[in-house]
Amino acid sequence: MRPGRIAVTVLALSMVAILGLLAAEWLAADINRVDPAHLAERDIAASRYRVLCVSQGWGCQVQGIGPLNYARCYSHAATFEMLGPEFGDVIVGGDDMLNRSRHVEFASRYNLTVAGALDKLGKRGCPAGEDWDALVESVGRAVSQLDIVPGFPHVNVSHDAAPGGHYFWFTTDYPAYVNTAVRSAICDNAARHGVRHRVWVAVGPNSPGPSDRLRNRFQCEAGKLVD
Numbered sequence: 001m002r003p004g005r006i007a008v009t010v011l012a013l014s015m016v017a018i019l020g021l022l023a024a025e026w027l028a029a030d031i032n033r034v035d036p037a038h039l040a041e042r043d044i045a046a047s048r049y050r051v052l053c054v055s056q057g058w059g060c061q062v063q064g065i066g067p068l069n070y071a072r073c074y075s076h077a078a079t080f081e082m083l084g085p086e087f088g089d090v091i092v093g094g095d096d097m098l099n100r101s102r103h104v105e106f107a108s109r110y111n112l113t114v115a116g117a118l119d120k121l122g123k124r125g126c127p128a129g130e131d132w133d134a135l136v137e138s139v140g141r142a143v144s145q146l147d148i149v150p151g152f153p154h155v156n157v158s159h160d161a162a163p164g165g166h167y168f169w170f171t172t173d174y175p176a177y178v179n180t181a182v183r184s185a186i187c188d189n190a191a192r193h194g195v196r197h198r199v200w201v202a203v204g205p206n207s208p209g210p211s212d213r214l215r216n217r218f219q220c221e222a223g224k225l226v227d
Contacts, residue, residue, distance in 0.1 A: 031083075031084070031102055031103065031106050032102070036105075036106045036107075036109040036110040036113070037109055037110070037113045039110060040109075040110045040111075040113035040114050040117070041113065041117075043114070044113075044114065044117045049077055049078040049079070049114065049118065049123070050078050050079045050080060050081055050114070051064075051065065051070055051074065051078050051079075051080045051081075051107075051110075051111045051114055051115075052080070052081055052082075052083040052106070052107035052110050052111060053067075053080050053081070053082055053083065053107065054082070054083055054084065054087070054100070054103045054104050054107050055082055055085075055086040055087055056087045056100060057087060060080070060082050062080060062107075062111065063104050063107035063108040063111055064107065064108035064109065064110075064111035064112045064115070065111050065112065065115045065133075066131075066132070066133030066134075067133065068132035068133045068136060069115075069126075069130075069131060069132050069133055072125065072126050072130070072132055073115075073124050073125050073126040073130065073132075074114075074115060074118055074123075074124065074125060075125070076125045077118055077123040077124075077125065078114060078118065083103055083106065083107050084099075084103045087099075087100055087103075127194065127196075127197065128194075129194030130193065130194040130195050131193045131194055132193070132195070134193050135155070135189065135190060135193040135195060136154075136155045136156075138189055138192075138193065139154070139155040139168075139170075139186055139189050139190075140152075140153060140154040140155060142185050142186070142188075142189045143182055143185060143186065146181060146182060146185060148177055148179065148181065148182055149172055149174055149177045149178060149182060150174050150177060151172060151173055151174060153170065153171065153172040153174075153178075154170075154171055155168055155169065155170055155171065156168075156169040156171055167195075167199035167200055167201070168186070168190075168199065168200070168201040168202065169201075169202050169204070170186065170201055170202065170203045170204075171204070171205065172203065172204070172205070173205055175203045175204055175216045178203045178216075180225065183201070183218050183220075183225050184224075184225045186201060186220065187201075187220035187221075187223055187224055187225050188223050188224075190220050190223065191220075191222060191223030192223070195220075196221070196222045196223065197221065198219055198220070198221040198226065199219065199220055199221075200217055200218075200219055201217060201218050201219070201220060202216060202217040203216040203217065203218075204216050
């Protein structure tokens with residue numbers, strides 16, 4: 001590379017770093033002085049629909065409404081943007097913890113305000129009352145209480161809601177143990193979190209083959225196991 005090109009490249013990278021630092025400093029100050037609900041209302045009035053996520057080393061998590069609820073209910077109407085710096089997965093001291101907490105609280109209040117407005121505007125993309133994030137967290141506990149399925153069964157939620165797609169993937173290496181009692185518990189749990197319309201639930205390992213998807217599945221509707 002020629003010396004001139006090297007100089008231009010270094011200058012460009014330096015400008016990017018400087019602009020990034022300036023943006024981070026402005027954002028930190030902005031979080032401390034701006035009310036997130038008021039900012040959300042201002043954005044909504046300008047028809048700017050977005051949600052905020054906070055990155056803490058394991059992806060950018062949509063705070064307040066949850067990543068699954070965003071994907072299923074709001075992603076068609078609102079974009080998402082990362083708030084603040086990309087935090088690592090290791091907390092380094094009290095200041096770092098406080099900074100993370102401020103970003104999470106800010107994003108949560110902002111997102112809940114936006115979600116409420118989208119609901120009122122009829123822009124919610126799933127039935128009112130559905131809470132997919134709470135559902136995923138609770139199904140594993142509900143099944144574990146039955147003490148029927150060995151190992152650590154849990155739920156993965158497919159974002160594919162097209163005809164023939166599965167709304168749930170109940171992950172277990174012991175599908176033969178997922179009997180009627182277990183299936184009924186899963187259906188009841190779905191209804192408790194607002195998922196009352198008919199949905200498919202597939203059962204199998206983390207990496208299922210086509211035969212697993214077709215053979216080991218059942219349907220829930222209004223909290224009941226249906227044919």
